[in-house]
Amino acid sequence: MRRKLIAGNWKMNGLKADAVALAKAVFEKFDSVANCPFDVLVCPPMNVLGYVADVPHTSVFVGAQDVAETTKPNGAFTGDVSAAMVKDLGATWTLVGHSERRTYHNETDAVVRQKTENAINNGLTVVICIGETLEEREAGKALEVVTRQVRESTPAIANATNCVLAYEPVWAIGTGKVPTTADVAEMHAAIRAEVAKNLGAEVAEGMRILYGGSVKPENAKELLGVENVDGALIGGASLKVESFWAIAETQL
Ligand code: PGA
Numbered sequence: 001m002r003r004k005l006i007a008g009n010w011k012m013n014g015l016k017a018d019a020v021a022l023a024k025a026v027f028e029k030f031d032s033v034a035n036c037p038f039d040v041l042v043c044p045p046m047n048v049l050g051y052v053a054d055v056p057h058t059s060v061f062v063g064a065q066d067v068a069e070t071t072k073p074n075g076a077f078t079g080d081v082s083a084a085m086v087k088d089l090g091a092t093w094t095l096v097g098h099s100e101r102r103t104y105h106n107e108t109d110a111v112v113r114q115k116t117e118n119a120i121n122n123g124l125t126v127v128i129c130i131g132e133t134l135e136e137r138e139a140g141k142a143l144e145v146v147t148r149q150v151r152e153s154t155p156a157i158a159n160a161t162n163c164v165l166a167y168e169p170v171w172a173i174g175t176g177k178v179p180t181t182a183d184v185a186e187m188h189a190a191i192r193a194e195v196a197k198n199l200g201a202e203v204a205e206g207m208r209i210l211y212g213g214s215v216k217p218e219n220a221k222e223l224l225g226v227e228n229v230d231g232a233l234i235g236g237a238s239l240k241v242e243s244f245w246a247i248a249e250t251q252l
Contacts, residue, residue: 002208004038004224005164005231006248007127008238009065009095009212012045019048020055025241027057030248038231038251041127042238043095046081053090063093063127066101067119069111083115083122094119095233097153098129099170109152117155120162127164127210127233128153130191134171142169143190150194158199160206165191166233172213174235181226184211188228217246224251 014022023042030040041061044052053062064086070077073084086094096119097112107115112128119126130149132142150165167187172178179187188209196204211223212233224232237243 002206002230004251005041005208005210006038006244006251007041007063007166007210007231007233008043008244009098009233009235010042010044010239011065011100011235013239014044014048016048016051019044020051022239022241023052023055023057026244027055027060029241029245030060031058033059033252038248040248041093043093049086049091050089061093061125062091063095063124064089064091065095065098067094067096067115067122067124069114069118071114071118071121073122083118083124086119087122087124091124093125093127095127095129095166097149099131099168099173103170109149112149112153113155116153116163117157120155120157125162125164126158127166128158129166129168129212129233131168131170131173131213137169137171143187146187147190147194150191151198154195154198156199158207159203160208164208164210164231165195166210166212167191168212168233170213174214176214178214178219178223181222184223184226184229188226192228215247217243217250220247221250 043063067083068080096115101107116126132145136145208230210231210233211229215232215234
C-alpha cells in the first residue's frame with residue numbers, strides 16, 4: 001500500500017514573517033492529527049527554508065524547491081544552492097524539474113536527472129516533476145512527452161524510498177483547469193509502466209506518483225481517488241492553511 005503524500009509548493013512566495021507564520025499554522029494543524037494516514041511536505045522558497053525548518057514540528061517534512069546541478073557541495077557557482085546546503089538548512093526533501101524551472105531556466109531532462117542524483121546522494125528525498133504543455137497535449141503527444149521525461153529525468157539510483165514523481169500538466173498549473181479523471185488515470189498508469197521498464201516492477205509498484213495542477217478542496221477527493229494517484233502537489237492552495245488542510249482532510 002503506497003502512503004499518500006500531500007505536498008505544498010509555495011513557489012516564490014513568503015517573506016520571513018509570513019512564511020514562519022504559515023509554517024507554524026501548518027505544523028500546528030498537521031502535528032495535532034494522531035496516526036495521520038498520509039505524509040505531508042511543505043516546500044518554501046530558499047530565502048526562508050532555514051527559518052521554516054527551524055520552526056518546531058514533528059510530522060511534516062520540509063523541502064526545497066530546487067538544488068544546484070553541480071555535484072560539488074560548494075564552490076564558484078554564483079546564485080546556486082547545493083543539495084548539501086539544503087540539507088544543512090534542515091530540509092529533508094526537494095522538488096526538482098518543476099515546469100517553471102524547465103520553462104524559465106531551460107532545464108532539460110539531463111539537468112533534472114543530475115539534480116535528482118545530487119539530492120539523493122545528499123540524503124534528500126526528491127519529487128521529480130513532469131508534465132506536458134497544452135501544445136503537446138493538443139498534438140496528441142502528452143503520453144510520449146511525459147514517458148520520455150520519466151525515462152530521462154530519473155536516475156538509476158532512484159527508488160520508491162528516495163524518489164516520488166509528480167505529474168503536473170503545464171496547462172493545469174495555476175489555471176483552474178484540470179484534466180478529466182480518465183486522462184489522469186491513463187497518464188499515471190503510463191508513468192508507472194515506464195518506471196517499471198526503467199527501474200523494475202518492484203520499484204514501480206512502490207513509487208508514489210502525485211498529481212499536481214489546480215488541486216483545490218473542491219476537486220481533491222476526486223483527483224486523489226483516481227487509480228495510481230498517490231497524493232497531490234499543491235501550489236496556490238498550499239499558501240493558506242485552510243485550503244491546504246481542506247485538501248488533506250479529504251484523505252482522512
Ligand atoms: P497550482 O500549482 O496548484 O497553483 O496549480 C501546482 C504546482 O505548480 O506545483
